[in-house]
Amino acid sequence: MSGNCAAVPRRTEAEREGGEGSAYVLSRGVVALFAVACGAAVANVYFSQPLLVTMGHDLAMSPALVGSVVTLTHVGYGLGLFFLVPLGDMVDRRRLVVAQLLLLVSALAVVATAPTAATLLVGVAATGLLAVVTQTLVAFAASLAPAAGRGRVVGLVTSGVVIGILLARTASGLMADLAGWRSVYAASASLTALLALVLYRVLPHHGAAPPTTLRYGQLLRSTVTLFAQERLLRLRALFGLLVFAAFSTLWSSVALPLSEAPYSLSHSAIGAFGLIGVVGALAAGVAGRLNDRGLSRRTTGIALALLTVSWLPLAFTRTSLWALAAGVILLDLAVQAVHVTNQTLIYALHPEAGSRLIGGYMVFYSIGSATGALAAxxxxxxxxxxAVCALGATLSFLGLALWAFTGHNATESGARKNQWWSGRGRG
Structure with missing residues (x-):
């Protein structure tokens, strides 16, 4: 057998059809727990966005340095995606999740007590690094789901991610107004510690065992190998990069015009705009079900078109909060629909390498998010x-153009062909 086949072990037909968790019945309660945990963990990446101005004033940071708070968080997240998430294919997933959460508590405590800008930046980078437990949980949930309903499960869990992202801004803005920005991270540290305890007791042991015996270095190399082998993975990673660059372009900068005249909104008011985008959580569930029905290409195209159009009302943010609300709804719907479709398709390529596939894909998400934040x-x-809206519209249109020019190669059919790993023609 070739080296490539060794990197992604061959599985039986029964395992490929049913997934790693085919013998386990994934209850609604456990799916809900996955969703809550994912939302709470990923929220830590987005807490800072409504708080940038206050953080800057408190620690005497320049505007450029303030922007690096968001960028470093996403850089840390990107590093965690490549170096930590693949461990889900190597070590006990249940213990990995709990360990990452406990380390995340420490990182959040550093941010909450940071006396200087340098300490703050180290803390937010570590927070981003460890918040990738979200993707470990997504891969864990996908491994427990039956193949025929995997899109639905991934959609439901991703709904929790969406809600966590959006509530993060609302909660952080409100808490900052009431008790200062540091209280946001102190409260999150407490919640994360509680979740670590609950997950340790509730997460199923079935599916927690790693599906590979690769050593760590081999595991990382196999992630790169998967990208070299799978065109669908590369293509969906590019979609992810572009849509999350557009997403971050909006959410990393929208607090700036809203905090200035004529609005001069408070932190809680700015954060409340995140609630408007909660409709995106509905898109995540619907997109998952559409993917299970074989409509992933159509879903992707419609979503990318909506993403491009969303920047038209967003351009009128300075004169109309209603226009901002309409643009936020369209943008969040579109981004989450593409994201769920991407994850469902790439996991189906090689379920036994699910953590590596999702971790590798999410590296591109993190690159896009960091780039969008810095550029915006x-x-x-x-x-x-x-200029910010022009950037967002350009990124969105590039995604739509990529979808149009790649044709049927970007569809679910590629995932169906590749999920039956055989090593034939690869040796």
């Missing part, structure tokens, strides 16, 4: 809100 804050300072 810099553009806003140099050219204003119109």
């Amino acid at each position: 804050t810099s553009l806003y300072a140099a050219a204003g809100w119109g």
Whole structure:
């Protein structure tokens, strides 16, 4: 057998059809727990966005340095995706989840007590690094789901991620107004510690065992090998990069015009706009079900078109909060629909390498998020809100163009062909 086959072990037909968790009945309660845990963990990546101005004033940070809070969080997240998430294919997933959560508690405590800008930046980078437990949980849930309903499970769990992202801004803005920005991270540390205890007691032992005996270095190399082998994975990773660059372009900078005249909104008011995008959680569930019905290409195309259109009302943010609300709904719907479709398709390529596939894909998500945040804050300072919207529209249109020009190769059919791993023609 070739080296490539060794990197992604061959599985029996029964295992490929039913997934790693084919003998386990994934109850609604456990799926809900996965969703809650994912939402709470990923929220830590987004808490800072409504707080940037206050953080900057408190620690005497320049506007450029303030923007790096978001960027470093996503850089840490990207590193965690490549170096930590693949461990889910190597070590006991249940213990990995609990260990990452406990380390995340420590990182959050550093942020909450940071006396200087340097300490804050180290803390947010570590928080991003460890918040990737979200993707470990997504891969864990997908491994326990039957193949025929995997899209639905991934959609439901991703709904928790969506709600966590959006509630993060609302909760952080409200708590900052009531008790200061540090209280946000102190409260999150307490919640994360509680979740670690609950998950240790509730997560199923079935499916927790690693599906591979690869050593750590081999595991990382096999992640790269998967990208070299699978065109669908590369393509969906590019979709992820572009849509999350557009997503971050909006959410890393929208607090800036809203905190200025004529609005001069409070942290809680700015955070409340995240609630408007909770409709995106509905898109996650619907997209998962559509993917189970074989409609992933159509779902992707419609979502990318909506993402491009969303920047038209967003361009009128300075004159109409209603326009901002409409744009937020469209943008969040579109991004989450593409994201769920991407994850469902790539997991189906090689379920036994699920953590590596999702971790590798999410590296591109993190690159896109960090790039969008840095570019948006810099553009806003140099050219204003119109330039930010032009950037977001360009990124969205590039995604739509990529979808149009790649044709049927970007569809679910590629995943169906590749999920039957045989090593034939690869040796």
